[in-house]
Amino acid sequence: MFRISMGKRLLGVSVIALALGASSVQAATVKVAVAANFLAPLNALVTAYKAAGRSYSSSTFTVTSGATGDLAAAISGAVTSGGSTPYDLLFAADDTTPASLASTLSSYGVVQTPYFYAQGKLVLWSKYGPDVSTAGYAGFPSPAGYAYANGQVAIANPSTAPYGTAAQQVMARVTGITYPGGSYDAKFSQYSTITATYNAVNASTGTTSYPNLGFVAKSLLCDASTGAIRSPLTGTYFEYTPSSVDGGAPHDRLLQNAVAIRGRSGASDAAVDDFSAYVQTAAAKTIIQSYCYLTTTS
Structure with missing residues (x-):
């Protein structure tokens, strides 16, 4: 009788332990x-x-x-x-x-x-377009004469995408270009999200395939195995260092x-x-x- 009673007790303890173990993972x-x-x-x-x-x-x-x-x-x-x-x-x-x-x-x-x-980090990536790695307008090549093809520059919608807002700030604070509502509007192609913006630039197949230049999130150019811009990356890029104070150039953090x-x-x-x-x-x-x-x- 003692052995049976002890067995039942041990079985009861085991069931309780299993129940407690199960409750810890929900x-x-x-x-x-x-x-x-x-x-x-x-x-x-x-x-x-x-x-x-x-x-x-x-x-x-x-x-x-x-x-x-x-x-x-x-x-x-x-x-x-x-x-x-x-x-x-x-x-x-x-x-x-x-x-x-x-x-x-x-x-x-x-x-x-x-x-x-x-x-996050904002990057101007030029896949087949102008060299932006050493440009004088904080990455954006000189806008003098607006010498870009229509739709060449990709940007996320500033109204709904914060990275689009940051790109808008760069254009206004660094190059003096108003977007939207300025004389440069036709040069931009606008996309609903920053991923769609990246995809549009990435789909470019050559110097006359637009957009081949765009403002994208650094994370979309990143190699997660190294924590850095993936290499090799077709084209050139310019990574922005945001202002430490909102309202400063090139853009807010x-x-x-x-x-x-x-x-x-x-x-x-x-x-x-x-x-x-x-x-x-x-x-x-x-x-x-x-x-x-x-x-x-x-």
């Missing part, structure tokens, strides 16, 4: 909206998070990429119309959009405190913040918060840096 669904420039690093972060053995590492992630302004508008529109957020997290390409969401949706109590996750939004049906706040915490760890910062981002605001 699954949830996390829906993430990410600015186009950060899609590849985010996917790498999700992969690393799922392998990290954290409490919610077995969660399922659904990632939607687009222009920061468009993603924020989708969140704001859904919440203000009486619905719930379509995304649990927004990784923006700036720090102003998450702050604006927190302000405009403050009465709904769903937007959490934004946090910094990366600082591309500080990128993320923010959690509560209220989606079926969402797990704990899973969202755990992933946010992981993004701010040293291991995650190493991944972010490998895609040519800074992880400091300096």
